Amino acid sequence: MIEIQNVGFKRAEKIILETTQLTLGTKQSIALIGPNGAGKSTLLSLMARLLPLQTGQIRYDNLDISTTPSQIMARKVGILQQHSHFMSRLTVQDLLLYARYPYHKGRPKSEDHDVVEQMLAYFELSKFRTTFLDELSGGQRQMALVAMVFCQGTDYILLDEPLNNLDMYHARHLMTTLRRAIVDWNKTIVVVLHDINYASLYADQIIALKQGAILFQGTPDEVLTHENIQALYGVDVDIIEHQGKRLSVHF
Numbered sequence: 001m002i003e004i005q006n007v008g009f010k011r012a013e014k015i016i017l018e019t020t021q022l023t024l025g026t027k028q029s030i031a032l033i034g035p036n037g038a039g040k041s042t043l044l045s046l047m048a049r050l051l052p053l054q055t056g057q058i059r060y061d062n063l064d065i066s067t068t069p070s071q072i073m074a075r076k077v078g079i080l081q082q083h084s085h086f087m088s089r090l091t092v093q094d095l096l097l098y099a100r101y102p103y104h105k106g107r108p109k110s111e112d113h114d115v116v117e118q119m120l121a122y123f124e125l126s127k128f129r130t131t132f133l134d135e136l137s138g139g140q141r142q143m144a145l146v147a148m149v150f151c152q153g154t155d156y157i158l159l160d161e162p163l164n165n166l167d168m169y170h171a172r173h174l175m176t177t178l179r180r181a182i183v184d185w186n187k188t189i190v191v192v193l194h195d196i197n198y199a200s201l202y203a204d205q206i207i208a209l210k211q212g213a214i215l216f217q218g219t220p221d222e223v224l225t226h227e228n229i230q231a232l233y234g235v236d237v238d239i240i241e242h243q244g245k246r247l248s249v250h251f
């Protein structure tokens with residue numbers, strides 16, 4: 001369970017984030033949506049301890065991120081940020097092995113190599129195993145970075161806009177793979193999405209942020225209404241039903 005209590009964040013006296021109480025269950029996919037500048041990345045960075053908590057508390061399964069040692073948190077929560085920079089002269093398999101550092105501490109064992117092999121297959125990256133990161137396309141690199149986070153073997157995975165750069169095939173492949181990972185490996189995934197239709201199709205819960213506050217929270221059916229989307233984005237949309245899911249038509 002993820003518990004977020006009274007987490008606030010200011011930059012130069014400007015309130016960036018102001019939450020009250022948020023409890024998120026495990027083994028599900030939780031989509032963070034909201035307009036540009038709403039505070040989604042800030043919340044994710046706080047959840048991953050990439051930004052220091054200024055107020056409030058965040059706990060994963062009763063582990064308080066402010067007091068839990070880094071070695072334990074590194075096995076509990078993994079994050080892919082929006083702009084991840086890695087040494088480009090690293091091959092895909094080296095990148096994935098690097099993510100196992102909290103386990104092998106620089107001396108990879110056979111189980112670390114096994115996890116890397118498993119993730120290369122799971123994310124359809126086997127053919128790129130010896131390709132350097134700077135020889136991949138933007139989308140291929142994005143998939144490699146997601147696979148890297150999975151190699152970390154954490155219960156909780158935070159992904160900031162993982163669909164960036166992905167074509168239709170790879171975006172759908174990634175979202176279905178994330179869903180499989182919840183079932184296959186009991187992962188809990190918090191993912192920032194700009195495409196609310198992907199949130200509708202693939203998320204169990206949606207948290208909608210605007211101007212640093214949680215405006216709506218619930219299942220896709222509860223959150224993705226015409227009125228809520230108007231309030232969030234200021235856009236008039238048509239909501240249609242497709243195979244039992246709500247889709248927003250906003251073109």
Ligand SMILES: Nc1ncnc2c1ncn2[C@@H]1O[C@H](COP(=O)(O)OP(=O)(O)OP(=O)(O)O)[C@@H](O)[C@H]1O
Binds near residue numbers: 016035
């Ligand atoms: N390094 C920074 N310095 C100052 N202000 C910042 C910084 N990073 C973010 N902000 C501000 O914090 C607010 C929230 O930004 P954040 O990146 O969390 O939003 P977001 O919802 O992830 O946006 P987007 O969808 O555009 O990625 C914005 O007003 C942004 O301008």
